[in-house]
Amino acid sequence: MEIHTIPCLKDNYVYALRAGDKAVLVDASESAPVLKFLSSMKWQLDTILLTHHHWDHVQGNSELKDHYGCKTISSEYDRSRIANVDLGTKDSEKIIFDEIEIETITIPGHTLGHIAYHIPSERILFTGDTLFSAGCGRLFEGTPEQMYRSLNKLKKLDPETRIFCGHEYTLRNLEFVRAHAPNNDVENYYRHMLDVRAQNRPTLPTTLGTELKINPFLRAESLDEFIRLRKLRDQW
Numbered sequence: 001m002e003i004h005t006i007p008c009l010k011d012n013y014v015y016a017l018r019a020g021d022k023a024v025l026v027d028a029s030e031s032a033p034v035l036k037f038l039s040s041m042k043w044q045l046d047t048i049l050l051t052h053h054h055w056d057h058v059q060g061n062s063e064l065k066d067h068y069g070c071k072t073i074s075s076e077y078d079r080s081r082i083a084n085v086d087l088g089t090k091d092s093e094k095i096i097f098d099e100i101e102i103e104t105i106t107i108p109g110h111t112l113g114h115i116a117y118h119i120p121s122e123r124i125l126f127t128g129d130t131l132f133s134a135g136c137g138r139l140f141e142g143t144p145e146q147m148y149r150s151l152n153k154l155k156k157l158d159p160e161t162r163i164f165c166g167h168e169y170t171l172r173n174l175e176f177v178r179a180h181a182p183n184n185d186v187e188n189y190y191r192h193m194l195d196v197r198a199q200n201r202p203t204l205p206t207t208l209g210t211e212l213k214i215n216p217f218l219r220a221e222s223l224d225e226f227i228r229l230r231k232l233r234d235q236w
């Protein structure tokens with residue numbers, strides 16, 4: 001499956017998946033770069049999948065919908081909080097796109113309505129602002145318990161799953177991890193990612209296997225440990 005990364009705003013990523021000449025978008029941070037990309041590829045936008053209601057993930061939704069007449073999907077919880085959403089989804093619902101099954105996974109914590117989109121057949125996961133490379137999202141609405149449980153849900157997926165996150169936060173996250181949960185894998189990954197960013201390439205996707213080695217929020221073995229790390233990161 002072909003996936004393109006479209007940089008938006010300051011450090012957001014919108015992802016475009018393609019089947020035939022039809023495209024699905026994950027998040028809609030702004031419309032201009034997305035319109036430019038889709039028209040250059042001559043793809044028709046079929047569906048927009050929204051991970052959560054924050055403005056930097058939905059701002060382009062209405063304009064893209066007007067332009068392409070596409071379908072827009074969010075969590076049921078966020079349906080009333082985002083303009084122009086057609087369909088609200090609950091946990092473990094299946095969205096079919098050109099014979100490809102996309103599954104929803106509810107992952108409250110960063111916000112209460114946050115969802116991930118998972119494509120099991122391709123081992124692909126879109127995590128919005130819940131799981132980042134070497135980090136996790138801030139707790140704006142959910143409790144630490146909810147976030148910890150959400151991350152544990154994602155941890156059970158195939159380690160080879162490729163993870164596409166909502167922001168380019170990897171280097172900053174790794175700097176925190178180097179200071180507070182260092183190990184050799186973190187050090188090596190940090191050096192590698194310095195190179196990647198020096199070439200202005202995205203550090204994403206990462207894989208679940210990599211995150212299990214370098215991401216202290218996934219590695220935390222208890223809720224207390226998770227809370228301790230999240231507090232440190234908030235103050236950092």
Ligand code: ZN
Pocket residue numbers: 052054110129
């Ligand atoms: Zn957010």
Ligand code: FE
Pocket residue numbers: 054056057129166167
């Ligand atoms: Fe965001």
